[in-house]
Amino acid sequence: MAKKVGMEVSVAIGEAVKLANADVVAAYPITPQTHIVEHLASLVADGELDAAYIPVESEHSAMSACLGSAAVGARTFTATAGQGLELMHEVLYVAASMRLPLVMTVANRALSSPLSVWGDHSDAMAVRDTGWIQLFTENGQEVVDNVFCAFRIAEDQKVLLPVMVHLDGFHLSHVIEPIVFPEQSEVDKFLPPNHYPLVLHPDKPVTMGDFAPPIIYSEAKWAQEVNLRASKEVILQTWQDFGKAFGRYYSPVESYHTEDAKVLLLTMGSFSETAMTVIDKLRGEGREVGLVRLRLWRPFPFNEIRQAVKNAETLVVVDRALSFGGPGGPVCSEVKSALYGEAKKPKVVSFVAGLGGRDITPAGFEEIINKGIEISQKGSDNEFEIFGVRE
Amino acid sequence: MTKPEGELTWKDLEIGAIVTEPGSAAQYKTGDWRSQRPTYDFAKCIKCALCQIFCPEGCIHQNADEYFEADLFYCKGCGICAKECLTKVITMVEEEE
Ligand code: SF4
Ligand code: SF4
Numbered sequence: 486m487a488k489k490v491g492m493e494v495s496v497a498i499g500e501a502v503k504l505a506n507a508d509v510v511a512a513y514p515i516t517p518q519t520h521i522v523e524h525l526a527s528l529v530a531d532g533e534l535d536a537a538y539i540p541v542e543s544e545h546s547a548m549s550a551c552l553g554s555a556a557v558g559a560r561t562f563t564a565t566a567g568q569g570l571e572l573m574h575e576v577l578y579v580a581a582s583m584r585l586p587l588v589m590t591v592a593n594r595a596l597s598s599p600l601s602v603w604g605d606h607s608d609a610m611a612v613r614d615t616g617w618i619q620l621f622t623e624n625g626q627e628v629v630d631n632v633f634c635a636f637r638i639a640e641d642q643k644v645l646l647p648v649m650v651h652l653d654g655f656h657l658s659h660v661i662e663p664i665v666f667p668e669q670s671e672v673d674k675f676l677p678p679n680h681y682p683l684v685l686h687p688d689k690p691v692t693m694g695d696f697a698p699p700i701i702y703s704e705a706k707w708a709q710e711v712n713l714r715a716s717k718e719v720i721l722q723t724w725q726d727f728g729k730a731f732g733r734y735y736s737p738v739e740s741y742h743t744e745d746a747k748v749l750l751l752t753m754g755s756f757s758e759t760a761m762t763v764i765d766k767l768r769g770e771g772r773e774v775g776l777v778r779l780r781l782w783r784p785f786p787f788n789e790i791r792q793a794v795k796n797a798e799t800l801v802v803v804d805r806a807l808s809f810g811g812p813g814g815p816v817c818s819e820v821k822s823a824l825y826g827e828a829k830k831p832k833v834v835s836f837v838a839g840l841g842g843r844d845i846t847p848a849g850f851e852e853i854i855n856k857g858i859e860i861s862q863k864g865s866d867n868e869f870e871i872f873g874v875r876e
Numbered sequence: 877m878t879k880p881e882g883e884l885t886w887k888d889l890e891i892g893a894i895v896t897e898p899g900s901a902a903q904y905k906t907g908d909w910r911s912q913r914p915t916y917d918f919a920k921c922i923k924c925a926l927c928q929i930f931c932p933e934g935c936i937h938q939n940a941d942e943y944f945e946a947d948l949f950y951c952k953g954c955g956i957c958a959k960e961c962l963t964k965v966i967t968m969v970e971e972e973e
Contacts, residue, residue, distance in 0.1 A: 582892060582893075583892040583893075583894070584891045584892030584894075585892070645891055645892075682891065683890065683891060683892075683894050683896065689896075690898045691894050691895060691896050692894065692895040692898075692900070693892065693894050693895075694892075695893065695894075695895045696901075696904075697893060698881070698904075700881050700882050701881050701884060701889075701893075704884060704885060704886040704888075704889060705886070705889060705893040707886045708886040708887070708889050708893070709892075711886070712891075
């Protein structure tokens with residue numbers, strides 16, 4: 486029988502990685518990811534998890550050690566946040582383009598400067614194009630469930646790609662939540678052993694990350710792109726199978742009271758939970774509003790987004806990151822490209838909010854929705870608006 | 877590799893463009909971008925092997941007469957061998973297509 490416990494989400498991730506029976510954890514501690522790897526270090530030290538814990542000297546080394554570990558076929562996990570993710574940057578590309586399955590949780594954090602240890606999605610957006618599969622989660626249960634799913638997706642023979650599971654720093658990483666843990670036998674059933682097909686082994690030498698002259702580089706990149714896009718099928722199947730096994734279903738885009746909604750709000754990450762309570766309130770007042778929650782960030786679910794918003798008149802997108810000098814919110818930018826060619830589409834309004842750990846309260850979301858409706862009717866000279874910034 | 881690189885499609889590549897054939901770097905023609913090539917006046921050669929030791933490409937081998945000579949498939953035309961040869965055996969000349 487699965488058991489429900491109250492636990493800090495970071496600690497719960499450590500427990501999930503233990504249940505997933507990881508072989509190697511290579512990590513460098515950074516706020517607000519620290520409790521995840523701290524807990525894993527003690528699980529390994531106490532003999533509760535039979536894994537190699539590699540305490541490295543930087544995040545660049547953490548990801549590099551993960552490459553080596555995944556290359557020999559070991560089930561590999563790491564976690565990071567903010568500046569740590571940026572320090573890994575170049576190695577993230579290598580992990581994806583060498584097609585190495587590994588799982589990393591990112592406790593999303595704002596980027597310096599000014600220095601902020603608090604949460605937003607700046608770190609995630611900076612690694613958007615690294616070729617990783619990227620999922621966003623909303624609560625502790627989702628993170629734990631998606632750690633299992635992430636290993637299965639990453640290690641699937643049709644995928645063989647690294648997976649990032651994003652969770653909001655502090656707002657999610659440091660809260661204590663009721664979480665249902667599956668039994669070890671259930672996890673073992675859901676998550677078969679890792680079999681990387683071309684492992685580094687002296688008996689059958691291979692060269693990974695080889696040199697590619699112009700005559701072959703484009704082919705290598707296209708192969709990578711085709712593969713990442715195709716991974717979506719496995720992601721959907723994995724979530725289906727997870728739902729059948731554990732009763733909790735996930736999908737790339739989730740709709741909340743979107744039926745007949747004229748106005749839709751679109752969010753990603755844990756703030757979606759606050760947004761849901763606001764939708765409940767407004768629905769209670771008879772307003773035709775709904776919420777679209779984006780869970781799969783890469784590969785981007787273009788069709789699902791089109792389907793989810795096609796009947797609305799106004800779509801208000803809330804981003805927790807800023808693309809300086811660009812279109813404003815990176816999520817909104819993606820949503821706009823998904824809709825550009827559509828004959829029937831809502832007016833899209835972009836807000837950037839919740840930067841550097843600033844809360845968006847229920848009243849805040851209500852104001853965002855109302856302002857969004859106003860902008861969609863009257864128009865605006867600005868590409869986007871930063872919500873709540875003091876003028 | 878079964879096909880020459882220029883004929884491989886993206887579908888021919890192993891996952892992650894992993895190379896499964898050991899020593900395949902030997903097929904890579906580093907002599908491609910050479911703009912000068914070494915020429916030899918072997919009459920002056922004392923077979924000291926200095927050129928072989930200094931060649932950064934490791935492409936100088938002894939020929940049938942045991943003189944040290946560059947393998948032009950790999951020689952990049954850097955001229956180091958010509959510079960180091962004490963008896964001035966080697967002269968770099970323009971590579972003309
Ligand atoms: S360095 Fe000059 S003399 Fe010595 S082996 Fe080479 S070509 Fe001959
Ligand atoms: S020119 Fe340079 S690469 Fe060519 S044989 Fe001489 S030292 Fe080697």
